[in-house]
Amino acid sequence: MTPFPFTAIVGQDQMKQAMILTAIDPSIGGVLVMGDRGTGKSTAVRALAGLLPKIRAVEGCPVNSPRLRDVPEWVDTAGTRVVQRATPVIDLPLGAAEDRVTGALDIERALTKGEKAFQPGLLAQANRGYLYVDEVNLLEDHIVDLLLDVAQSGENVVEREGLSIRHPARFVLVGSGNPEEGELRPQLLDRFGLMVDVASPTDVETRIEVIRRRDAFEANRAAFLRRWKPFEDSQRRAILDARKHLAGVETTDDTLRDCAELCIALGSDGLRGELTLLKAARAQAAYEGATRIGRDHLRQIAAMALQHRLRRDPMDDAGSAIRIHRLLDEVFGPLADAAE
Amino acid sequence: MTWDSASLAARVLHVAGQDLGGMWLRARPSPARDTLLAALPSGIRVHPAISDEALLGGPDIAATLAAGRLVTRPGLLETHAVLTLSMADRCTPGLAARLGRALDAGGKTLIAVDEGEDDATPPTALTERLGLFVTLDGVCLSDLSPISPVDEKVHDLYAKAILPDPVRDAIVAASVGLGIVSFRGPLAACCCARAIAAVDGRDCVTEADAAAACQLTLAHRATTLPEDEAPENQPPPDPPPDQQSQDSGTEGTERLVEATRMALPRGLLASLVAARSKGATQGTAGARKMGGPRGRPLPPRPGRPSAGRIDLFATLRATAPWQTIRRASHHNDPRPVLIEPADLHLKRHDTRTERLIIFVVDASGSSAMARMSEAKGAIESLLSQAYASRDHVALISFKGDGAAVTVPPTRSLVQAKRRLAGLTGGGGTPLAAALVEASHLTEAARRKGQTPTLVLLTDGRANIALDKTANRARAAADAEQVARKLRQAGVPTLVINTGTRPSPTLRPLASLLGGTYLALPYGAQDRLRAELT
Incomplete structure (x- = not known):
């Protein structure tokens, strides 16, 4: 099924911004989107798949290795050519068994030929791409443990009797969920680089526009996609340009100090928050074509980079974003043009 | 809902089932329900205990070995488009x-039939994705008439049915007026309106079609009704009514809202809202937990025998594919x-968990010791029967500028008594800090698989803020915010006012916590215990 164009999503700027930032710099480490039902969370993730630039990977390689010498030795299906393929966006279904996620013995070959062969799982497929978990707060605990382990190490290790396989598994974890269904474990929460809350727009005109576009899309997909292609293309180009820019963005000592001060003031645990803050700000600067990270970049992304890392206290979803904005004003001084 | 709208819904489902996602049928077993079900698209019947393997598929070991x-x-x-x-x-x-994901992927129709019990509704994740809602309350036997099938022409008409812009805008505005947040509501209404026009043999949607569509698709999603006063525990809808008046189709909107209102039997909305707001809250019975030795069986998992009982069948199934390889080497x-x-x-089994009752006791001011002995009495009587009811008890006391866990979760009467003995009182009322502590404890308990229940005993209002300053306004705001968070976590709460002249300030806090409020002056230990059991 063709996804809805990313650029045609009305509003939800925070969510779109967060996704674009991870597309620019995958090392930011994923996005968690929490919000009401029917606000377009999964639509946005699936739309992102259509927007992402292609990657170069060895033909037939189950882990999307970029070069021939990166192909793991257990792979026997890889070709010898490097081809373009779409950035993988892999769905992790809730009911997925552990075998399906990590990969397991290839039962067919075991039974018919008596061969020990590895059948790669979803983590292999998601390498160098995105792994999407809808209703992430309902994921079974043992799968969460497994994801945390792999996300931390960037490598999937399958050590079962008879099989000893390892392969790279670096992916951007995208989760979405409804806070009413339950809390996320703090460890998993911390693995997501950015977190955004989405809410449904409440004004009638915006809502009408949403329905209008959706309606046009359902009625004639081809025409709708054609109409939005220029926007999609320019968005894709902007991401590619920003990627090129990224290395050239300068990080001054002042910026580092700002990041540190913010994190200390917020009392966020660990250094991951600081690092994410910096990376996201750099990606934002690159996206805007700036040559150095400024305070306005930090301001724009501070809430999404930090709100889920505040020390777990009961205030933290009631107004964590607001708290961060208040702190930003305290640390950086009030914004000159408050209208912005 | 009348039989006519129910039968219209059935025909709409035939035409646009895949676009609408399906139908939520809320009805007790009755001839009307049977007649309607017979007229719906026929699909495979599944029950809520269906295993992932049956639902999502998997290797068929028997056939694999044979072949x-x-x-x-x-x-x-x-294998089935209709379930x-x-x-x-x-x-x-x-x-x-899982079902929601399948519906999102498209091409599926799900008919969810519940028994129409008052406070039991399917999970919102599911009802949200089902376009149509039909309830058969008030349909009597004489109303029943056969439902005529739809023919091919209707499908063609549906494919090219036109939804005029003003009608569509009115549908969206009506959904806003009904306090519907999700976009799936208006989308389903648009789709349903087209189907209704097609069923009627037309290719252009009229306002009447839209009204009928709103009845079928929006009524159950409504969180407020413009004419009614909103239920008290529901926040008012965001858009003020004057926002709608800029809209071109105001009149149309009003008619649609009115039509939707008509579709709602009295009391239904209240019960739906109640069920919804109950959300994650659990009863006092103890939540579900996996991994215990009793209960409903769950899919087996690999593991060492020391961690549980071996599932022989699953073990043999896991062994089977390896036999050829192992035989070759041994x-x-x-x-x-x-x-x-x-x-x-x-x-693995799915069982009910133990309950943890957390007493949060105000040890501030002069009446601290009296209150404390109250709590002590309740704790002792609870613990004395804890074994039978599988309850654990913890106590948090707050006074001065902070709160502390005085009795960590325990089932031991002796330990609790010893810890309670050394407690002194006095100072301010840091209610927010106490609630923070309580929320830590409830979280920890949940992680351990226990089901926490909160009992707050106090007689006054908060006067110490979270940052330990004595600021009444700030303290109240902090307490409210923490209370809201606790409510979101769905912790059942009992707020007990122990003041000799109970002040009314605690009642709002109790409703904020989504809990029960009780005014219990001293000496009502037995009543407290009765409330808890």
Whole structure:
């Protein structure tokens, strides 16, 4: 099924911004989107798949290795050519068994030929791409443990009797969920680089526009996609340009100090928050074509980079974003043009 | 809802089932329900306890062994386009998420039938994705008439039906007026309006079609009704009514809202809202937990025998594919089946968990000791019967500028008594800090698989803020915010006012916590215990 164009999503700027930032710099480490039902969370993730630039990977390689010498030795299906393929966006279904996620013995070959062969799982497929978990707060605990382990190490290790396989598994974890269904474990929460809350727009005109576009899309997909292609293309180009820019963005000592001060003031645990803050700000600067990270970049992304890392206290979803904005004003001084 | 709208819904489902996602049928078993179900698209019947393997498919071991090659068996979701979920109110959030994902992928119609019990509704993750809502309250036997099938022409008409812009805008505005947040509501209404026009033999949607569509698709999603006063525990809808008046189709909107209102039997909205706001809150029975030795069986998982009981069948299934390989390397092994430690699978069960009752006791001011002895009495009587009811007890006391866990979760009466003995009182009322502590404890308890219940004993208002300053306004705001968070976590709460002249300030806090409020002056230990059990 063709996804809805990313650029045609009305509003939800925070969510779109967060996704674009991870597309620019995958090392930011994923996005968690929490919000009401029917606000377009999964639509946005699936739309992102259509927007992402292609990657170069060895033909037939189950882990999307970029070069021939990166192909793991257990792979026997890889070709010898490097081809373009779409950035993988892999769905992790809730009911997925552990075998399906990590990969397991290839039962067919075991039974018919008596061969020990590895059948790669979803983590292999998601390498160098995105792994999407809808209703992430309902994921079974043992799968969460497994994801945390792999996300931390960037490598999937399958050590079962008879099989000893390892392969790279670096992916951007995208989760979405409804806070009413339950809390996320703090460890998993911390693995997501950015977190955004989405809410449904409440004004009638915006809502009408949403329905209008959706309606046009359902009625004639081809025409709708054609109409939005220029926007999609320019968005894709902007991401590619920003990627090129990224290395050239300068990080001054002042910026580092700002990041540190913010994190200390917020009392966020660990250094991951600081690092994410910096990376996201750099990606934002690159996206805007700036040559150095400024305070306005930090301001724009501070809430999404930090709100889920505040020390777990009961205030933290009631107004964590607001708290961060208040702190930003305290640390950086009030914004000159408050209208912005 | 009348029989006519129910039968219209049935015909709409035939035409636009895949676009609408399906139907939520809320009705007790009755001839009307049977007649309607017979007229709906026929699909495979599934029940809420269906296993993932049956639903999503998986390897068919028996066939695999017989054929000597991997044979997978497709799940019901793959093989059937129409599914009927019976007893949908028993559907777990996990199953709802799996079904929801299938519905999102498109091409599926799900008919969720619940029993129409007052406070039992299917998970919102599911009802949200089902376009149509039909309830058969008030339909009597004489109303029943056969439902005529739809013909091919209707499908063609539906495919090219036009929804005029003003009608569509009115539908969206009506959904806003009804306090519907999700976009799935208006989308379903648009789609349903087209289908209704097509069923009627037209290719252009009229306002009457839209009104009928709103009745079928929006009524159950409504959180407020413009003319009614909103239920008290529901926040008012965001858009003020004057926002709608800029809209071109104001009149149309009003008519649609009115039509939707008509579709709602009195009391239904209240019960739906109640069920919804109950959300994650659990009763006092103890939440579900996996991994215990009793209860409903769950899919087995690999593990060491020390961690549980071996599931022989699953172990053999895991062993089967390896036999050829193992046989090749162990020629002389006399064992008929070569099982290795990694094959071992353990049984898992889904059981009810233990309850943790957390007393949060105000140790501030002069009446501290009286209150404390009250709590002590309650704790002792609870613990004395804890074994039978599987309750654990903890106590948090707050005074001065902070709160502390005085009795960590325990079932030991002796330990609790010893810890309570050394407690002194006095100072301010840091209510927010106490609630923070309580929320830590509830979280920890949940992680351990216990179900926390909160009992707050106090007689006054908060006067110490979270940052330990004595600021009454700030303290109240902090306490409210923490209370809201606790409510979101769905912790059942009992707020007990122990003041000799109970002040009314605690009642709002209790409603904020979503809990029960009780004014219990001293000496009512037995009543406190009765409330808890």
